[in-house]
Amino acid sequence: MSERFAARAAAVAAVAAKYADEVDSNARPPLEAVQALKEQRLLSVSVPTRHGGEGASMLELSQIATTIGAADANAGMVFAMHHSQALILWRHGTKAGVRRTMRQVLEEEWLLGSATTERGIGGDARRSNCAFTYPSPGRVKVVKDAPVISYAEAADAILVTGRMNAEAPASDQRMLICPKGDYQLRKTGTWQALGLRGTASDSFILSAETSEDMLLDDDYGTISAHTALPTAHLLWSSVWLGIASAAVDQARSTVRRQARSSVGFPPPGQIRLAELMIDLQSFADSVRHQAEHFDRISDDPDALGSISFAMAMNAIKVTSANAVVDLVMKALRIVGIAGYRTDTPQSLSRQIRDALGAPIQINNDRLLTNNSPLSLMAKVDL
Amino acid sequence: MSDNTYGDRLAIREALQQFGRLNQAVSDLSDEADLFAAGFTSHATVNVMLAIEDALGIEFPDELLNRSTFVSIDALAHAVGMSRGER
Numbered sequence: 001m002s003e004r005f006a007a008r009a010a011a012v013a014a015v016a017a018k019y020a021d022e023v024d025s026n027a028r029p030p031l032e033a034v035q036a037l038k039e040q041r042l043l044s045v046s047v048p049t050r051h052g053g054e055g056a057s058m059l060e061l062s063q064i065a066t067t068i069g070a071a072d073a074n075a076g077m078v079f080a081m082h083h084s085q086a087l088i089l090w091r092h093g094t095k096a097g098v099r100r101t102m103r104q105v106l107e108e109e110w111l112l113g114s115a116t117t118e119r120g121i122g123g124d125a126r127r128s129n130c131a132f133t134y135p136s137p138g139r140v141k142v143v144k145d146a147p148v149i150s151y152a153e154a155a156d157a158i159l160v161t162g163r164m165n166a167e168a169p170a171s172d173q174r175m176l177i178c179p180k181g182d183y184q185l186r187k188t189g190t191w192q193a194l195g196l197r198g199t200a201s202d203s204f205i206l207s208a209e210t211s212e213d214m215l216l217d218d219d220y221g222t223i224s225a226h227t228a229l230p231t232a233h234l235l236w237s238s239v240w241l242g243i244a245s246a247a248v249d250q251a252r253s254t255v256r257r258q259a260r261s262s263v264g265f266p267p268p269g270q271i272r273l274a275e276l277m278i279d280l281q282s283f284a285d286s287v288r289h290q291a292e293h294f295d296r297i298s299d300d301p302d303a304l305g306s307i308s309f310a311m312a313m314n315a316i317k318v319t320s321a322n323a324v325v326d327l328v329m330k331a332l333r334i335v336g337i338a339g340y341r342t343d344t345p346q347s348l349s350r351q352i353r354d355a356l357g358a359p360i361q362i363n364n365d366r367l368l369t370n371n372s373p374l375s376l377m378a379k380v381d382l
Numbered sequence: 383m384s385d386n387t388y389g390d391r392l393a394i395r396e397a398l399q400q401f402g403r404l405n406q407a408v409s410d411l412s413d414e415a416d417l418f419a420a421g422f423t424s425h426a427t428v429n430v431m432l433a434i435e436d437a438l439g440i441e442f443p444d445e446l447l448n449r450s451t452f453v454s455i456d457a458l459a460h461a462v463g464m465s466r467g468e469r
Contacts, residue, residue, distance in 0.1 A: 253441075256432070256435075256441070259432050260432045260433075260435050260436040261436065263400075263401060263429050263432045263433045263436065264401065264429055
């Protein structure tokens with residue numbers, strides 16, 4: 001890991017690890033880890049240097065996400081989701097209200113959430129039912145029935161998608177920053193899931209009215225293709241890599257303990273461990289490689305809009321989601337009954353349950369469906 | 383130096399004798415002698431590490447698992463101390 005943020009990421013990971021089981025069993029947000037992220041100034045870390053920030057690259061964000069994700073996937077996911085929203089501000093916004101929000105992220109370590117999916121659109125974030133309306137000059141309003149807004153009640157602002165106006169088709173979307181104080185949330189459902197229980201991905205009806213200069217410049221199709229989708233897929237993958245590495249660490253320490261009791265006679269799990277560590281290495285290589293891919297083209301609209309890039313960003317999500325499930329299950333076989341139990345220090349209960357969400361949240365099959373026509377039009381970028 | 387150091391060095395010498403596959407008797411080596419010059423290999427370090435961990439009930443942290451930890455009996459004794467959280 002690059003040294004620039006290693007110590008700060010480790011400090012957050014230490015806090016996240018301490019509360020991880022409590023966050024999981026109570027299905028509540030990792031508030032202590034969020035506080036640590038703020039104290040370590042890791043919520044503003046992606047602010048470009050030209051705006052006075054530290055300009056963390058996607059590779060660096062990926063490494064931080066993995067470190068935190070290995071300690072607590074919930075805290076890792078908050079970090080990941082926040083930065084995929086924060087990057088939208090610098091990359092797609094110039095209006096006064098957006099710039100004000102940028103300063104609030106930079107100076108006050110604001111935590112950004114998002115409300116993209118909506119009831120009645122079948123899980124497709126690139127379509128909206130709700131529309132922005134303009135009640136008076138300079139003001140914009142929206143009401144959204146959102147099945148999921150992660151850590152909504154801990155966020156300082158929520159980025160909301162909606163149709164550009166009441167006449168616009170479902171796919172003609174814009175994105176609005178709703179700062180705290182300018183919206184109300186009415187909870188319509190609570191997040192009780194098998195894993196990632198601490199993301200607090202509750203359901204809400206969000207009603208917001210704010211100033212029109214809180215709208216991002218670009219249409220959401222562009223924001224999604226150039227920033228929201230690739231950065232989300234890369235950073236989620238980085239968190240999953242963290243989950244996998246935590247499970248592999250547990251497997252490694254199990255085999256080492258077994259090897260110690262019969263030195264010179266390697267335990268049967270040792271060859272499985274060797275195999276597992278190769279899998280982890282190639283998982284890490286693909287995530288970091290695609291993070292660097294994003295860094296290389298992040299200011300090139302043609303490359304960001306290309307079919308091969310869209311396919312690559314879906315591919316990394318699908319690959320990583322499958323890999324994390326595969327790796328934690330293989331780690332479980334090595335760790336054995338102590339990993340299967342929920343009351344042991346070697347328990348893999350959280351890692352297994354957290355990993356199982358990966359192929360489902362943004363279903364792999366949806367991404368494969370999106371990729372299937374593209375696959376006729378572009379070769380894999382090797 | 384900790385009170386454990388004599389026992390630590392005995393356990394280290396025992397582990398080297400049993401698993402080090404050195405080309406000379408461990409009793410002929412001083413605490414400072416270069417073990418790799420005495421035929422120690424990186425493959426053999428694994429079993430020596432495991433045997434020391436087992437004998438002393440410790441676990442070397444990952445950051446100590448490098449060549450310099452295994453270069454001499456002195457270096458190993460220092461690493462054992464570090465693994466116990468001693469300086």
